[in-house]
Amino acid sequence: MIELVCPAGNFPALKEAVNNGANAVYIGFKDDTNARHFAGLNFNEKNLPKAIDYAHQRGTKVFVAINTYPQPSGWSRWKKAVDLAARLGVDALIVADIGVLDYAAQSWPELSRHLSVQGSATSYESLNYYQKNFGIKRAVLPRVLSVAQVAQLAEKSPVELEVFGFGSLCIMAEGRCHLSSYVTGESPNTCGACSPAKSVRWEQTSQGLESRLNNVLIDRYEDNENAGYPTLCKGRFSIGENTFHVLEEPTSLNTIAILPELDNIGIKAIKIEGRQRSPAYTQQVTRVWRQAIDQYYADPEHYIPQENWSAALNKVSEGSQTTLGAYSRPWQ
Amino acid sequence: MKLSLGPLLYFWSFDDIQVFYQSMLEQPVDIIYLGETVCSKRRSLNFEQWMELARNLKQQAPDTEIVLSTLSLIEAESELKTLRRYCNNGEFSVEANDMAAVHLLSEQHVPFSTGPTINIYNTRTLSLLHGQGLRRWVMPVELSRNTLKEILQELKASDLADKLETEIFSYGHMPLALSARCFTARAHNLPKDQCDLKCLEYPDGLQVKSQEEQSLFTLNGIQTMSGQRNDLLDALPEMQSMGVDIVRLSPQAMQMPEVIQAYHNALKGKEGITAGYARDENCNGYWYGEPGMYQSM
Incomplete structure (x- = not known):
């Protein structure tokens, strides 16, 4: 079984x-x-x-x-x-x-x-x-x-x-992802943490609720949107003119x-x-x-x-x- | 210290690849890594053609070391098949980028090297792999100079320092993550199987910025790279004194001769020559134990 x-x-x-x-x-x-x-x-x-x-x-x-x-x-x-x-x-x-x-x-x-x-x-x-x-x-x-x-x-x-x-x-091959340490200095491999909580900051701004990871803007939510934990691979970023979940939707x-x-x-x-x-x-x-x-x-x-x-x-x-x-x- | 040209991480056309490597023969690089390490759908050159290029370069520049570099994420049987051809090539030494390659190479008892996606974080791992044939390793990009110092000291203590070459990924967009998904195809709203080989349109990868225009990542098919280029030019004297053997420069479409020249000048101790490539936007945080995207002094 x-x-x-x-x-x-x-x-x-x-x-x-x-x-x-x-x-x-x-x-x-x-x-x-x-x-x-x-x-x-x-x-x-x-x-x-x-x-x-x-x-x-x-x-x-x-x-x-x-x-x-x-x-x-x-x-x-x-x-x-x-x-x-x-x-x-x-x-x-x-x-x-x-x-x-x-x-x-x-x-x-x-x-x-x-x-x-x-x-x-x-x-x-x-x-x-x-x-x-x-x-x-x-x-x-x-x-x-x-x-x-x-x-x-x-x-x-x-x-x-x-x-x-x-x-x-996890959309990346586990154990081979350094996105988190690139932005925060801590990664799953080195510290057992991905997008660590101590690097997270939430802020209500005139443009909406913002989530940041070591000051990098990960996402910005309108009032009717559900805000999720700012895991790096789940952020909304920009390519050219387009802003979307570049890697993965939550x-x-x-x-x-x-x-x-x-x-x-x-x-x-x-x-x-x-x-x-x-x-x-x-x-x-x-x-x-x-x-x-x-x-x-x-x-x-x-x-x-x-x-x-x-x-x-x-x-x-x-x-x-x-x-x-x-x-x-x-x-x- | 030697200068190496890492494997081409982007997807270029057959002609662009040929022209690039031919031009690299005029540059002062000691080692050239060849092969497709990112995506098995990239077939500008198949295995035979990479071999042909390797022989060709070797013939024109006998003093240049040519190494074949293997695929980093192995998912399918067909990929294992190609991997075996790389590992059994019998002519050139091989850089393993996945533990499957380490297994195949160690089973044959041939000397091999490992790329930055093999997780070597400590001396026990390094010395065990040395016992299985490892002769050169590229430190994972997220590790710092302090960790390297400790590892090199421990190697010295166990009499392995002279038997293992250490290579540091020093210039270029850093490979940060691998996925089964193709993010370049996703950016074009295409499924992976019908990607139209969109990566060909981005010879230096596809830039991802935050909503505040901060450069964040570079998409390269199934690989996610650093938004900024790693640049350890200023750390070369320190590397030299620590006992680093090889400085790796990762091929970029733009300004590669200028980059190589600047590193070469620095290695030769030539002072007062301004580097001829763009450096303002580069990063070096990992080396100094900081977030990789930082630019520290």
Whole structure:
């Protein structure tokens, strides 16, 4: 059965994921060793053991994301994160950096290693590299691939595959995007933050509500428009005379409609994005996806996504609009 | 320090590519990287023709090192097929821009180099890849001189400093991101599959500005580049003293001979010569540990 992997930015969210049917939860530490390094989020040495106990007692696995790229001055922090997660008995590490993968494989060979989406492996030859050198058990695929490409890849993949099923849509190949550091100095790779909150400024002006990132104007909203978080790739910019969403309109990914396809091509796990979101988000999304997966396996031939699932998911999605993202490629 | 001409990141016509590289033979560059690194739909030159160009340049300038540079984002089986031809070419060394290429090259036990889209952020990664055949690396564009200093010190301590060449992306629009989507096609309201090869119309990329006319990004098909050109001319003495081996200049349609000349003069320690290319709008923030778009001193 396809495994449901849900986000937990804190203990209440972890409880929601566990209680609503997640097969695994993924978490991070309170520092830049993970790609959701946000204020007030994540776990520390003190509350992680309790969280692991809570999940394990109820049959839910715990994965720890240590999926940013350490530079020499920070290396000891990443090493410490790997050691701590291993000692506390988590079920897998989610890692992107080659050096960290190597350290984990050498120091804790028994502990499962998953290649993070930030590792940006988009072909089976790339997966072969990580499998051969670091014995990864699973890889999370970047959101740039179409279903047909995922299927091709799955056919020859040396490891289990996990794909994103729901949440914010990254349109760039993850782990290979520096837009954020170009404008703010901080990026997912270096700091675990994209378009960081501390660089955001909102201002009501005579031309409308403006969002800025390190002083760069990202968007300007008229009174009747919904304002979204100023993620760089979702801004409205100008090319010549035209002002539009040059890279991407704010939408969310939702693959609940293609669950049977994902199962048929041999996908092992579905990942829900959103460790930065509220416990209510985790609860809602976990519950709907649990229902969908259970219903699918109860009668695979007659699986039809229910309307109330979409309604529930749309309520918590960014831009209140969901798409199949690169999986269907309407822009292809 | 040597001067290198990085792979052409934009989409130019067959003739423009030939004319450009022929003219580059008159320039003081030590290394030339050739090949399509951005989009597999760009076929002004196919693999055989890149090889032919490589041989041609090598024949005319035997002292110039020619390296083949591979595609940065591999999505389809057909792209893997081409990648294998690059990696198995048997004549020229290869710059890997994706881990699939690193895998293919390391399996053959041939020496290779890596471009800026391979994530090498620390010494453990670097020394592990060295063990697999890495002989030269281009530092990811977002890393700073301080990080480089630390890495080079650690390399020295582990006796690897002389076995690995360090190359710094020093001039040109920086490759910042890769996507499955084509933003140039999007700007023309075209789907990717019917893009009409619009990139041909933008030999230096398509400028994106904020609604306040601030230069922000440069669209280059599936690649998003920096709005401003990185320019580390003033940092050359520092690079030299740190032990950087190669300075990479990224091909641009305009003023490339002037850029190369200015860097060459600086490397030769010639002072008092004003650089003959436009510098006012350039950036260098990443090198100094600042946002990449900044122009710091």
